[in-house]
Amino acid sequence: MNIYPITGYVGAEIANINIANVTPEEILAIKKAWLEYKVLVFRDQDITREQHIAFGKNFGELEVHPFAPHPEKYPEIVKIISNDKVQYAASNWHSDVTWRQEPSMGSILRGRVIPEVGGDTSFANTAEAYNRLDPQVKDQVASLYAIHDFSKTFGRNMSDEERKSKQEKYPPARHPVIRTHPETGEKGIYTNQPFVSHIEGISEEESRRLLNCLQQAILNPSIQCRIKWAVNTIVMWDNRIVQHQASNDFYPQNRHVERVTIIGTKPI
Amino acid sequence: MKVSKLNNFFGAELQGIDLSNLKSKTVDDLKSLWVEHKVLVIRNQSLTTEEHVNFAKNFGDLEVHPFARKHPNYQEILVLESGGNTGKTHYSANDWHSDVTYREKPPMGSILRGVVVPKVGGDTCFADAIAAYNRLEAEMKAAVSELTATHDWFKKNHHVLDKRDIESTRKAYPLVKHPVIRTHPESGEKAVFTNNFFTSHIDGVSEDESNRLLRRLEKAIRDPSIQIRVRWDDATIVMWDNRSVQHTGTDDFLPSHRRMERATILGDRPF
Numbered sequence: 001m002n003i004y005p006i007t008g009y010v011g012a013e014i015a016n017i018n019i020a021n022v023t024p025e026e027i028l029a030i031k032k033a034w035l036e037y038k039v040l041v042f043r044d045q046d047i048t049r050e051q052h053i054a055f056g057k058n059f060g061e062l063e064v065h066p067f068a069p070h071p072e073k074y075p076e077i078v079k080i081i082s083n084d085k086v087q088y089a090a091s092n093w094h095s096d097v098t099w100r101q102e103p104s105m106g107s108i109l110r111g112r113v114i115p116e117v118g119g120d121t122s123f124a125n126t127a128e129a130y131n132r133l134d135p136q137v138k139d140q141v142a143s144l145y146a147i148h149d150f151s152k153t154f155g156r157n158m159s160d161e162e163r164k165s166k167q168e169k170y171p172p173a174r175h176p177v178i179r180t181h182p183e184t185g186e187k188g189i190y191t192n193q194p195f196v197s198h199i200e201g202i203s204e205e206e207s208r209r210l211l212n213c214l215q216q217a218i219l220n221p222s223i224q225c226r227i228k229w230a231v232n233t234i235v236m237w238d239n240r241i242v243q244h245q246a247s248n249d250f251y252p253q254n255r256h257v258e259r260v261t262i263i264g265t266k267p268i
Numbered sequence: 269m270k271v272s273k274l275n276n277f278f279g280a281e282l283q284g285i286d287l288s289n290l291k292s293k294t295v296d297d298l299k300s301l302w303v304e305h306k307v308l309v310i311r312n313q314s315l316t317t318e319e320h321v322n323f324a325k326n327f328g329d330l331e332v333h334p335f336a337r338k339h340p341n342y343q344e345i346l347v348l349e350s351g352g353n354t355g356k357t358h359y360s361a362n363d364w365h366s367d368v369t370y371r372e373k374p375p376m377g378s379i380l381r382g383v384v385v386p387k388v389g390g391d392t393c394f395a396d397a398i399a400a401y402n403r404l405e406a407e408m409k410a411a412v413s414e415l416t417a418t419h420d421w422f423k424k425n426h427h428v429l430d431k432r433d434i435e436s437t438r439k440a441y442p443l444v445k446h447p448v449i450r451t452h453p454e455s456g457e458k459a460v461f462t463n464n465f466f467t468s469h470i471d472g473v474s475e476d477e478s479n480r481l482l483r484r485l486e487k488a489i490r491d492p493s494i495q496i497r498v499r500w501d502d503a504t505i506v507m508w509d510n511r512s513v514q515h516t517g518t519d520d521f522l523p524s525h526r527r528m529e530r531a532t533i534l535g536d537r538p539f
Contacts, residue, residue, distance in 0.1 A: 008389030008520025091493050118276040122492045219490045221393040222362060222518040226497040247493040249276050249399075 001026055003033055010125040010242060011225035012037035019045045019055050019234060027058045030236075034106070035184055038242045039123045041227055042234040045110070049074050049258070052234075056108050056260035063104055063261040065097070066170065067154050071258075078259040082119075084252035091248040093124065093218050094192040095239045096261060099150035101173050105264035108236045111229040111257050118250030121235065122226045124243045126188030129217040130178060133189075137213055144177045144210075145200045146191050153194040174200065177214070179267045181241050188241045189214050190267060218243055229257075240264065269294070271301065277399040278513065279496040280305035283312070287505060288319045295326045302327075302377070303454050306512045307394045309498055310505040315381060317342055317529060320505075324379045324531035331368070331375055331532040334441065335425045345529050348517075351386070352525020359519035359526075360424075364395060364489050365465035366510045367532060370421035372444050376535030379507040380528055382500040389521030392506065395495045395514045397459035400488035401449060404460075408484055409449075415473070415481075416445040419466045445471060448485070450538040452511050459512050460485050461538060489514050500528075510535065 004013040012033060017026060019042055034040055047055070053076050056062050062076040070077050082088040097103050109121075130138070149155075149172040155163045177199060179190035191199070191214050199207040217223075227235055237244060270283040280301065285294065287310060302308055315323065321342055324330055330344035339345035350356035368374050380392070401409070421441050422434075448470060450461040462470070462485050470478040488494075498506055508515060 005388045007391060007518070008522075089493070091491070115276075117273045120275075120492070122497075220362075221391070221497070221516055222520050224492075224497075224518075226492070226495075245492055247275075247495075249493045 001029055003037070005037060006041070006227075007225040009128045009223050010037065010123050011039040011041065011227070013041045013043070015043070017042065020047045020051045022055070022058070031059070034236065034238055038125060039225065039227070039235065039237045042236070043230065044232050045234045046232050047110070049077055052077065052108070052110055052258065052260055056262060060105055060262040063097070063263050065261065066166070067150070076260050078261065080257045080259065082251070082255045087248070087251045089119065089246040089248035091245055092192070092194045093215070093243045093245045094194045095190070095243050098175065098190070098192060099148040099170060099173050099195045102266050103173075103175075103264050104239050104261045106236060106238050106240075106262045107259050108234060108262070109257050109259045111231055111233045113254050113256035114229045114231050114233075115250040115253035115255055118247060118253065119255050120226050120228050120247045122224055122245050122247070123237060124218045124220075125223045125241070126190065126218065126243055127181070127186040127241055128223040129220065130187050130189050132220070132223070133213075133217055137210070141177045141210060141214070144202070145174050146177050146196045147198055147200055148173045148175055148195045149197045150195065152197055172197070175267045177210075179240065182265060182268065184241070186241060189217060191215075192243060240267070269297070273305070274307070274309070274496045275396075277494060278306040278396040279309070279394065280307070281309045281311065285310060287313050287323050288315055290323070290326070299327065302507060302509055303452075306396060307496065307498075307506065307508045310507070312503050313505050314503055315505065317345055320379070320381050320529060320531055321345060324533060328376060328533040331534050333368070333532065334437070335421070339529065344531055346532065347527065347529055349527040351522050352384075354525065357523065359517060359522060361517040362519050363464045364486070364514045364516045365463040366397075366461070366514050369446065369461070369463060370419040370441060370444060370466045373535055373537050374446075375510050375532045377507060377509050377511075377533045379505060379531045379533070381530070382502045382504045383529055384525050384527035385500045385502045386521040386524035386526050389518065389524065390526045391497050391499050391518050393495055393497045393516050393518065394508060395489045395491075396512070397461065397489065397514050398452070398457045398512050399494040400460045400491065401458050403491070403494065404484075404488055412448045412481055412485070415448045415470050417448050417462050417467045417470045418443050418445055420468045421466065423468065424465045443468075446538045448481070450511065453536060453539075455512070457512065460488060460514075462486075463489075463514055511538070
């Protein structure tokens with residue numbers, strides 16, 4: 001297994017490995033690289049859905065997404081499809097399912113149908129984004145909590161009734177604005193635009209100002225990398241310490257990617 | 269010559285071309301490819317500084333930068349260098365901009381060459397300012413369509429000048445106004461033409477309104493959906509159309525040494 005970093009702060013290409021058939025030693029090496037580089041890219045992995053799921057289970061239990069569609073017989077796989085009828089790309093910076101009480105630890109996304117150009121995924125290192133904040137802002141947000149609510153994004157197309165029943169099942173989650181990575185101890189920005197409704201305990205105006213300031217830190221290309229996809233490219237990211245976004249630049253071409261998601265712990 | 273697109277809006281990588289030995293037909297091809305793709309990434313080139321200057325002269329007269337460090341033997345070559353043993357421990361081209369917009373006639377394009385390229389980091393990101401404009405809400409387009417903005421070199425360059433030079437530089441480079449949305453003189457397309465480096469404010473509106481509009485335009489440029497990211501090596505040349513794209517460097521290569529050389533082609537007054 002060879003590791004080739006992509007940028008100074010986030011992302012590495014992993015070569016000379018077959019995901020369908022990994023040894024326990026390789027899993028350990030992948031875990032170590034994952035914590036260090038936060039986003040790992042594997043190329044030319046022609047695996048089955050069973051193998052995708054099995055690879056994911058090396059890192060923890062897998063999540064079943066309550067809203068997103070999955071292929072028949074594979075509830076652990078989230079199927080993300082865009083084409084001339086569905087112009088879809090998660091183009092706002094976010095980490096996955098932060099509206100859960102225990103948001104996912106990481107995601108493993110596999111390309112199945114990829115447009116010739118476009119649809120890149122960008123990743124931001126939230127620890128380096130945090131490091132670069134003004135000391136004043138760091139102090140200000142250090143002990144604050146934000147409210148994360150799925151309905152801000154996923155509730156838009158639900159009926160009132162459906163939204164209400166889902167809200168009972170998935171009440172808004174309260175997470176620290178700055179999260180500490182449970183394994184590395186790094187601190188990272190843990191607010192995002194699609195799911196965070198507000199920061200608790202301060203005025204609405206101040207909440208908006210701080211959220212904007214935190215978002216600007218994520219938008220800095222110096223702490224980002226950008227991944228170009230191909231069929232059978234697999235990208236695995238640490239949801240606790242990166243944010244990502246998909247480029248909405250390939251409509252009306254087809255794009256089909258599939259994700260398995262590793263269950264995480266309550267952010268601290 | 270093989271042309272591969274980097275994004276659906278803009279950007280192309282060129283293979284199978286030797287910039288040190290060009291036929292006039294190829295120069296014509298490059299001119300139209302440049303307007304069409306806005307950013308051209310040309311790999312596998314081994315140009316000397318002199319060849320770089322000569323290549324750039326195919327596209328127009330070259331600028332001598334008023335402030336930046338220049339190559340001792342070639343005044344038209346701007347040297348961007350930091351890290352390593354240079355004593356420069358930070359990297360300043362670290363936000364979205366187009367080059368030298370504080371001039372009455374900002375450059376039409378820049379041609380950048382990797383000279384010392386770190387193993388990892390120091391990518392250059394480009395944003396398609398035409399796609400950014402096209403994606404604005406109709407009300408926003410209407411709100412800014414007739415406005416101009418004031419551009420000022422002071423914000424980004426005053427720290428390299430002595431106090432007594434600031435006054436004379438002010439005279440040489442007075443504040444200029446450019447349309448907020450400029451029209452590309454060759455393609456006729458409209459592009460966002462305000463930036464964080466040099467735009468001080470939008471003229472004729474309140475400070476609040478100016479800030480609000482500039483923030484919205486900045487957000488349009490900061491959208492990765494209209495961006496590409498170019499990784500360098502020491503055999504890569506990138507040329508961008510300053511009239512239709514914005515760009516930013518990244519500082520994630522520090523403390524490694526990185527040296528780039530830029531030739532900048534004079535442009536026309538934006539309209």
